[in-house]
Amino acid sequence: MTEEWLIKGASITGGPATDIHVRDGIIASVAPGLEVPGARVIDAVGLIALPGLVDLHTHLREPGREDAETVTTGTRAAALGGYTAVHAMANTEPVADTAGVVEQVWRLGKQAGYVDVRPVGAVTVGLAGKQLAELGALADSAARVRVFSDDGFCVADPLLMRRALEYVKAFDGVIAQHAQEPRLTEGAQLNEGEMSSRLGLSGWPAAAEEAIIARDCLLAAHVGAVLHVCHVSTAGSVEIIRWAKSKGWRVTAEVTPHHLLLTDDLAEEYDTVFKVNPPLRTQADVDALRQGLADGTIDAVATDHAPHPVEAKETEWHAAANGMTGLETALRVVQLAMVDTGLLDWAGVADRMSVRPAGIGRVQGHGQPIEPGVPANLTLYDQAAPKETVDPRTHASKSRNSPFAGMELPGRVHATFLRGTATVLDGKVTR
Numbered sequence: 353m354t355e356e357w358l359i360k361g362a363s364i365t366g367g368p369a370t371d372i373h374v375r376d377g378i379i380a381s382v383a384p385g386l387e388v389p390g391a392r393v394i395d396a397v398g399l400i401a402l403p404g405l406v407d408l409h410t411h412l413r414e415p416g417r418e419d420a421e422t423v424t425t426g427t428r429a430a431a432l433g434g435y436t437a438v439h440a441m442a443n444t445e446p447v448a449d450t451a452g453v454v455e456q457v458w459r460l461g462k463q464a465g466y467v468d469v470r471p472v473g474a475v476t477v478g479l480a481g482k483q484l485a486e487l488g489a490l491a492d493s494a495a496r497v498r499v500f501s502d503d504g505f506c507v508a509d510p511l512l513m514r515r516a517l518e519y520v521k522a523f524d525g526v527i528a529q530h531a532q533e534p535r536l537t538e539g540a541q542l543n544e545g546e547m548s549s550r551l552g553l554s555g556w557p558a559a560a561e562e563a564i565i566a567r568d569c570l571l572a573a574h575v576g577a578v579l580h581v582c583h584v585s586t587a588g589s590v591e592i593i594r595w596a597k598s599k600g601w602r603v604t605a606e607v608t609p610h611h612l613l614l615t616d617d618l619a620e621e622y623d624t625v626f627k628v629n630p631p632l633r634t635q636a637d638v639d640a641l642r643q644g645l646a647d648g649t650i651d652a653v654a655t656d657h658a659p660h661p662v663e664a665k666e667t668e669w670h671a672a673a674n675g676m677t678g679l680e681t682a683l684r685v686v687q688l689a690m691v692d693t694g695l696l697d698w699a700g701v702a703d704r705m706s707v708r709p710a711g712i713g714r715v716q717g718h719g720q721p722i723e724p725g726v727p728a729n730l731t732l733y734d735q736a737a738p739k740e741t742v743d744p745r746t747h748a749s750k751s752r753n754s755p756f757a758g759m760e761l762p763g764r765v766h767a768t769f770l771r772g773t774a775t776v777l778d779g780k781v782t783r
Contacts, residue, residue: 357772358388361397362732364722366698372401374728377772381724394777396732399766402702404436404729405683406709406718408528408606409503409582409654411675412438412469415456416445421659421750423460423469426679429657429748431466431775433679434731434765437710437718438467442474443504449474449485451493458495466775470715473497475516475527479505484516491523498714501528503582504629506564508534513568517577526604526712528580529568531589532630536560541670543616543631551619553669556631558586565589569596569603580712581605583656585630587640594649604712606654607641609685610676610755614638618755624665624672625755628658645704646695652709655682659751676755680747684761687735692762698735717771728772737764748781 359372364382371386372379407430413421423440430438440457442448448457454471461469473490477483479502490497500520507513507529516527537560542548544555565581569592572579581593584605596603616632626632644650658675665672678685686705690696696704710719717727739760744752768776775782 355772355774356388356391357394358386358391359394359396359401359732361395362399362401364401365702366400369397372722374769374772377728379722379724379726379728382722394732394767398734398736400698400733400735401722402434402698402731402733403706403719403722404731404768404770405434405705406713406715407435407438407655407657407679408652408709408713409656410438410440410679411443411658412440412457413444413659414460415453419661423457424464425748425750426657426659427461427464427466427469428781429679431768431781432748432765433681434683434733434768435679436467436729436731436768436770437470437715439470439472439499439713441503442472442501443479447474447478448472449477451489454490454495454497455493467770468715468718470499470713471495471497472528473500475500475502475507476512481505481508481512484512484519487516487519487525491525498524499526499528499580501530501582503528503530506530506532506534510567510571514571514575517572517579518575521575521577524714526578526580526714528582529564530582531561531564531568533560533563542619543633545616545634547616547619551622558588558633561586561630562588562592565592569593569601572603573599573601578602583608583611583630583654584641584650585611585633585637587637590640590644590649594644597649604651605649606652607645607650608654608656609678609682611641612638612645612689613685614755622669624667624669625676625753625757627669627672627674628676629674642689642695645690651704652712653682653686653705654709655679659749660753661751665753675753677744677747677749677751677753680749681742681754681756681761683733683765684763685756687763688761691735728769730769731765732767734764734766735762737762
């Protein structure tokens, strides 16, 4: 049995202040002026109550790369960021292309107990893009996989992509594509443009992303399947997805916090913390991504939390690993980029960071309205907290490759509840 809680004076997704009574892991009642003798009380006056955040794109690295992250450290970081469910990507060592590996990740998540861990299965064996993995076996495993991705690599073969889209229809699965035409990005190091030319780095053209998205939207429409586009990064990609949605096709998309805030100008000093795939783009792309998220063309914010050990980042640009951490800063970045700019209200944040991601990822019990009878997966957020400088050394993640290091970000996650159990209180993990 979980503890009984009375959350006093919270503003549910920015609405009027009210009280939330949590009992036996369920929201028992929502109303102002509640009194519950014996319950633990949280003074939530001034705090925003959100349904627990759901991340569609998390690299937990375990098994195989525990030097960068483990399921325990990664999910602890997720809870501190306000998340109650994350999707663990398949590019582990060994790859999550068998029932045994996805069940291992799922069980490690249950043992850690900070958030629900939903493993993402590989689309192809070994992420090699040659042969479909046993998608049905992954779906039938104890982990009940419903999202499949070769993230880190593109499923470049159009016939293989078509077959994958067709296959997962049988169990309401989703193919999440890393959109990158490999022939157009051989040796690519940075967004193709003025900055890459100035720095002498091989360019990663926007068309390499957009061509795959267009192709896969057409394939998904042709077979009547569901396509999810990972980490959209260009203005052209937003337009293609908007066009596909206007056709009524079953296409969804995500954007990362770093692509909502940062540009390729930051690479000017060759600081490899800013090396990521897809690369940081231009301010025009950032503006288009923000507008696409605001109008619903882009469905979700997904962190693409990609931890790396120090030696993988502190090296020459061409040799450095791609990727950035993001779980512990995502909501704060979204406040800065979307809420404080007037592009989204808190109901919109709940929609893009909880409701829609839960639906896309087929996650039960998450992303639901904060009302009586639903599981108490909750985040309490202080939007008015004084801006604090990001210091990755204080983060729960094992890795320190945050692109926001040294930046001042607003807001603070005050508490996170997973089915009525407080995993974070007063901004600290409870165990």
